[in-house]
Amino acid sequence: MSLVTKAGLQRFFTGLKDIFAARNHTHNYAGSASAGGSANSAVKLDTATAGSATQPVYFSGGKPVATIYTLGKSVPSDAKFTDTNTWRGVQNNLTSDATDQSLSAAQGKALKALVDSKAASGHTHTTVNGITPEWSGSLGYNDTNWLAAWDKDGTRIKAFSKSNFAPASHEHGTRSIVNDNSTNFSGNSGPIEAAHIDVLRANRLAFLPANGVTVEYSTDGGATWVDYGATDAQKAGLFTMKLASGGAAFYTGKHTATADCTAKDQLRITVTPVDRYCSVNMLYMWVTVSGTTATVDIARSTIGAKTTFTNVRTDVPISGWSGPNEIRFSQGTFGGSEGQLYNAYSYRFTLKNTADQEGNVGIFDLRMYGPSAWGIPNNMVMNDHMYTWDNDKNVSFPAKVTATSFNGNASSATKLTNNAGTATRPVYFKDGVPVACNYDVNKTVPADAKFTDTDTWRGIQNNLTSDSTTDSLSAAQGKVLKALVDGKAASGHTHTKSQVGLGNVDNTADSAKSVKYATSAGSAGSATKANRVADYNATSKSIQIGYSGDGITGDAIKYIAGYTTGDGGDVSAKIKDISKDALKGWIGSLPANGGNSTTVNGHTVNSDVPAGAKFTDTTYGLATTSSSGLMSYSDKSKLNGIASGANKTVVDNALSQGSANPVANSAITKRLQYLYSFKISRDKWNESSDKSNWNVIVSWTNSSGTALTGSTTGTPNLTTDMSLGPAMMERTSSLKDNIILSGELSMINQGQIYVYDTNKLSFTVKRRPVCDLMLYFYARQWTT
Numbered sequence: 023m024s025l026v027t028k029a030g031l032q033r034f035f036t037g038l039k040d041i042f043a044a045r046n047h048t049h050n051y052a053g054s055a056s057a058g059g060s061a062n063s064a065v066k067l068d069t070a071t072a073g074s075a076t077q078p079v080y081f082s083g084g085k086p087v088a089t090i091y092t093l094g095k096s097v098p099s100d101a102k103f104t105d106t107n108t109w110r111g112v113q114n115n116l117t118s119d120a121t122d123q124s125l126s127a128a129q130g131k132a133l134k135a136l137v138d139s140k141a142a143s144g145h146t147h148t149t150v151n152g153i154t155p156e157w158s159g160s161l162g163y164n165d166t167n168w169l170a171a172w173d174k175d176g177t178r179i180k181a182f183s184k185s186n187f188a189p190a191s192h193e194h195g196t197r198s199i200v201n202d203n204s205t206n207f208s209g210n211s212g213p214i215e216a217a218h219i220d221v222l223r224a225n226r227l228a229f230l231p232a233n234g235v236t237v238e239y240s241t242d243g244g245a246t247w248v249d250y251g252a253t254d255a256q257k258a259g260l261f262t263m264k265l266a267s268g269g270a271a272f273y274t275g276k277h278t279a280t281a282d283c284t285a286k287d288q289l290r291i292t293v294t295p296v297d298r299y300c301s302v303n304m305l306y307m308w309v310t311v312s313g314t315t316a317t318v319d320i321a322r323s324t325i326g327a328k329t330t331f332t333n334v335r336t337d338v339p340i341s342g343w344s345g346p347n348e349i350r351f352s353q354g355t356f357g358g359s360e361g362q363l364y365n366a367y368s369y370r371f372t373l374k375n376t377a378d379q380e381g382n383v384g385i386f387d388l389r390m391y392g393p394s395a396w397g398i399p400n401n402m403v404m405n406d407h408m409y410t411w412d413n414d415k416n417v418s419f420p421a422k423v424t425a426t427s428f429n430g431n432a433s434s435a436t437k438l439t440n441n442a443g444t445a446t447r448p449v450y451f452k453d454g455v456p457v458a459c460n461y462d463v464n465k466t467v468p469a470d471a472k473f474t475d476t477d478t479w480r481g482i483q484n485n486l487t488s489d490s491t492t493d494s495l496s497a498a499q500g501k502v503l504k505a506l507v508d509g510k511a512a513s514g515h516t517h518t519k520s521q522v523g524l525g526n527v528d529n530t531a532d533s534a535k536s537v538k539y540a541t542s543a544g545s546a547g548s549a550t551k552a553n554r555v556a557d558y559n560a561t562s563k564s565i566q567i568g569y570s571g572d573g574i575t576g577d578a579i580k581y582i583a584g585y586t587t588g589d590g591g592d593v594s595a596k597i598k599d600i601s602k603d604a605l606k607g608w609i610g611s612l613p614a615n616g617g618n619s620t621t622v623n624g625h626t627v628n629s630d631v632p633a634g635a636k637f638t639d640t641t642y643g644l645a646t647t648s649s650s651g652l653m654s655y656s657d658k659s660k661l662n663g664i665a666s667g668a669n670k671t672v673v674d675n676a677l678s679q680g681s682a683n684p685v686a687n688s689a690i691t692k693r694l695q696y697l698y699s700f701k702i703s704r705d706k707w708n709e710s711s712d713k714s715n716w717n718v719i720v721s722w723t724n725s726s727g728t729a730l731t732g733s734t735t736g737t738p739n740l741t742t743d744m745s746l747g748p749a750m751m752e753r754t755s756s757l758k759d760n761i762i763l764s765g766e767l768s769m770i771n772q773g774q775i776y777v778y779d780t781n782k783l784s785f786t787v788k789r790r791p792v793c794d795l796m797l798y799f800y801a802r803q804w805t806t
Contacts, residue, residue, distance in 0.1 A: 250289075279382075293388075
């Protein structure tokens with residue numbers, strides 16, 4: 023069955039207009055050419071109606087008769103007609119199985135009623151068996167007693183007691199963890215087994231050398247990276263399993279002050295297997311996330327693409343103030359041979375601060391764990407032990423062992439060598455035996471010896487002609503001067519008459535001289551003058567003495583007379599000849615223009631005047647750093663204190679990564695960390711008014727709890743501009759006590775700790791500790 027549309031009916035009636043006359047039409051009379059006239063010859067219709075809008079008529083006997091068929095729709099112009107039997111029977115029920123008959127409209131109405139009585143396919147229920155479900159909000163574990171569960175056929179939902187489940191956050195006691203005799207870990211290990219077996223719990227990053235570590239930081243969200251400038255000791259310190267053992271910790275953005283920290287601060291540490299080959303699946307970090315939030319990304323490269331890193335885990339939350347973080351990731355290798363191109367190679371850990379000006383994010387300790395190790399650089403990587411042993415239980419340590427005492431005998435001790443070092447070269451111990459140092463101690467160092475890093479270097483002049491007032495004279499020129507000095511007479515020297523050629527001269531007054539050798543004698547008034555004097559050494563020879571006339575000059579002078587001392591008897595003095603060479607040697611040390619051996623023309627001569635000496639009346643002051651002058655006695659003392667072969671040393675007043683110079687003690691002291699201790703009594707904590715926390719302010723003390731100051735300990739006062747490291751605590755010999763103390767230490771480090779005032783710390787925690795505590799902190803100033 024089909025329905026006739028309005029458009030179809032319109033087309034149908036339009037077609038009828040072309041076939042039938044209008045209802046009120048007229049006809050011409052028979053034989054007439056126009057309408058009207060008499061109807062004498064017309065056939066009279068016997069009915070006013072015939073057919074219908076859907077049942078046309080045909081004429082029979084001149085009258086319209088309705089057809090026996092109806093037109094339900096317009097017949098299109100391209101309609102196809104067939105003589106095939108397309109009639110189907112109609113079933114007026116909903117139980118027939120016929121496939122060649124139709125369903126009656128009445129049954130269609132019945133089906134419609136059935137459909138209308140059913141729910142829509144996307145319907146909901148407000149109640150189920152009296153229970154009203156709620157989809158908004160949520161229930162906690164303690165808010166419900168029953169859970170909904172499907173039965174195993176999947177056809178029914180039934181209530182299920184929550185006692186069959188544990189809360190999402192729950193704990194298991196060690197006694198509830200039982201052995202499963204059917205479980206097997208093939209090629210791997212379980213977490214409980216890893217804690218028991220030494221080769222499984224070993225830190226695969228233990229003692230990673232500095233050349234396998236790269237530390238970088240970013241302040242622009244990782245767009246650019248800058249080398250952290252860490253020393254080798256600081257890099258290696260991350261992997262010694264001691265908190266910050268290599269020096270300061272590493273911080274995101276290299277920022278420690280809260281005001282400098284931003285959400286774009288990041289820190290990136292890349293580790294490379296330069297000396298090991300193992301497998302890893304867990305990261306361990308000890309971090310401080312101080313007042314802010316932070317995450318870490320883990321990525322790794324392969325041997326075939328060592329500089330291309332692929333993320334393993336991203337944006338993993340980390341926390342601690344300070345504290346541990348354990349992060350699992352998909353297992354991979356750490357190293358391998360160059361041919362193992364798909365082996366995981368380097369690992370990269372990127373720490374990210376996720377808040378602005380809330381606090382800093384730093385890392386103190388970094389480790390990785392995994393089930394296997396093949397390339398083993400040290401015992402800690404292999405089996406979590408520092409030492410090794412053999413079948414006879416002999417134990418070897420890789421480095422020095424220090425203890426307060428040792429038990430046993432010395433049968434296996436390292437034999438000391440019989441000879442090591444000298445009286446001027448001390449020794450040090452290496453591998454248990456003494457070894458001579460590389461330097462000699464050539465003199466005793468006095469108790470009051472002064473050492474200085476002042477720049478006392480001077481240039482050296484190896485000549486006697488330089489006018490420099492800032493350079494020193496070489497030792498070789500000192501030797502030359504010594505030879506010159508040794509060739510001169512002392513300033514207070516004397517000569518004998520023999521040295522001046524007067525060895526035979528009698529130093530007797532003329533009035534006392536003997537005239538026994540006169541050639542003639544008479545009275546004194548008429549005595550004949552003597553024209554010569556007999557030689558007292560050879561009386562057969564005589565000497566003439568003349569005065570008038572020209573003096574003897576040039577080569578005519580052979581000897582000069584000089585006085586000498588007498589014979590100790592009646593001869594007071596003698597006159598003796600002096601050779602020209604002897605006289606030259608004597609006169610060379612005598613002053614000119616009169617005077618004696620120490621004066622010249624009334625002026626004192628206190629030292630030898632060297633050849634070529636220049637004299638001036640100019641006076642000089644002491645030399646300064648900006649002008650030339652004379653050397654002061656203090657400068658001379660300092661110059662004498664410079665050892666032979668000493669080099670000029672330039673000392674920096676500030677730490678610098680690019681300088682190779684030594685650093686002043688004052689600059690180093692600013693960067694030193696000092697250890698402070700605080701004894702906190704359990705009874706001294708104060709509870710807040712809103713019962714939300716506990717607070718106490720504690721002074722710096724020694725181990726017995728006595729308050730200290732910097733002046734009494736040699737350690738500077740703890741001040742508010744210092745930065746604190748995490749709290750630390752001494753271990754005891756009791757495992758039970760250590761467990762309690764570890765819990766209290768963790769609780770303290772999760773609280774708020776800061777320098778309240780000079781030598782005082784303020785602690786704020788969520789609960790009061792269960793016992794008295796002795797806490798230790800490293801602190802240092804961050805000012806430049």
